[in-house]
Amino acid sequence: MAKLALAESAVSGPVLLDAMTALSDRAHDVITRLRATVFAPGEEKIIDLRFTITKAAEMVGRTSEAIRQAEADGRLPAPRLSASKRREGYSLAEINQMRDVFGTRPRRGPEDPPIVLAVQNFKGGVGKSTLTCHVAQYLALKGYRVAVIDCDSQASTTTIFGFNPDIDIDDEQTLLPFFRHGGEPDLKYGLRATAWPGIDLIPANLGLYQAEYEAAARLRGNPDALDRLRRGVESMADEYDVVLLDPPPALGMLSLAVLRAANALLIPTPPSTVDFASTAHFLRMIVETLEVMQNHLGARGYHFLRVVATKVDEGKSAHTQIRDMMEAVFGADMLSASLLDSAEIDNANVQLRTVYELSGPATKTYERCRNNLDRLNGEIELLIRKAWPSHRPDLRRLGLG
Structure with a gap:
């Protein structure tokens, strides 16, 4: 009956609810099968990246011989060996254990502020979630402790981190209970470990959209409600x-709350006239909005704000021309590296993964994409470290301060 209603609607009538339900069910079945294929066993995402001892030494900041010596004297566990007695490589968790033993794991100092970085643009389709996930995983590979808060009911970031928003995530596990009147007092309830060592996630699902109404209800006669998310982030940061x-x-209550909660901001912008115009409007709206909120709630500054060119195809002259124009307009407020449009990002998305999660033989296309991501994220890491007073002497010694 549902198929018949859908077929008839294409010719002569409105789409009926049962036809829409059938569409939804079929799409859900595809995602379920995809998860079963990609995340097996148990339909859970597994990150099985392994690093050679040479790569491990590079990541840890010590020599291969220093690692072998630490294993020999018991400071590190013995390496995992194959049947032929060859090292099988090290996991990221084992790399972090090495960093802890050698004291090379990068951390903010006790007096350094946690960086609360929002990846924000009020226009959809600009690469916001792609950028968020790759930044988070790059930082985790470097050894930082990272939390990701998915504030978008579309839940793209939640999906990439291995959770099916429709099945794995209850409304009570999202930000929704935090915004309800009389709800959770802080955000610690929502944090859950991901398959990535060093990354925790507060997930989202479609039900999170109700938080827009809950936040609006809290705001009536109480402007301080816009700072609730900021206080919640501070409770776990x-x-x-x-x-x-x-x-x-979108410019809604959650987006406004994010602007108040963040102390650093990335603005992803594809190289098109429409997207540039949208970003110009976005910046004007930010200024006007922050001025209003500042009058009611006090000043809220950012350690850094950068525009990021995303989805750039360097083979298209129009893209490079508009990116050059953006660089001329934004100057030092724009990252030097761009997030390039790459088949590798698309291939990873098909598998519900990121480029940092891909394994297997590295192609030239993969290497170009990975190098681009590392350059882009390296700039962001440097901005983060510059915001930490305890890191500034080392950065100055390296000529980066």
Whole structure:
């Protein structure tokens, strides 16, 4: 009956609810099968990246011989060996254990502020979630402690981190209970470990959209309600070096709350006239909105604010021309590296993964994409470290301060 209603609607009538239900069910079945294929066993995402001892030494900041010596004297566990007695490589968790033993794991100092970084643009389709996930995983590979808060009911970031928003995530596990009147007092209830060592997530699902209404209800006669998310982030941020916020692509209550909660901001912008114009409007709206909120709630500054060119195809002259124009307009307020449009990002998305999660033989296309991501995220890491007073002497010695 549902198929018949859908077929008839294409010719002569409105789409009926049962036809829409059938569409929803079929789409859900595809995602379920995809998860079963990609995240097996148990339909859970597994990150099985392994690093050679040479790569491990590079990541840890010590020599291969220093690692072998620490294993020999018991400071590190013995390496995992194959049947032929060859090292099988080290997991990221084992790399972090090495960093802890050698004292090379990068951390903010006790007096350094946690960086609360929002990846925000009120326009959809600009690469916001792609950027959020790759930044988070790059920082985790470097050894930082990262929390990701998915504030978008579309839940793209939640999906990439291995959770099916429709099945794995209850409304009570999202930000929704935090915004309800009489709800959770802080955000610690929502944090859950991901398959990535060093990354925790507060997930989202479609029900999170109700938080827009809950937040609006709290705001009536109480402007301080816009700072509720900021206080919630502060309640858990001490456990992390960086907290990443992925807000919805709209000017709503959650987006306003994210603007108040963040102390650093990335604005992803594809190289098109429409997207540039949208970003110009977005910046004007930010200024006007922050001025209003400042009058009611006090000043709220950012350690850094950068525009990021995203989805850039360097083979298209129009893209490079508009990116050049953006660089001329934004100057030092724009990252030097761009997030390039790459088949590798698309291939990873098909598998509900990121480029940092891909394994297997590295192609030239993969290497170019990975190098681009590392350059881009390296700039962001440097901005984060510059915001930490305890890191500034080392940065100055390296000529980066």
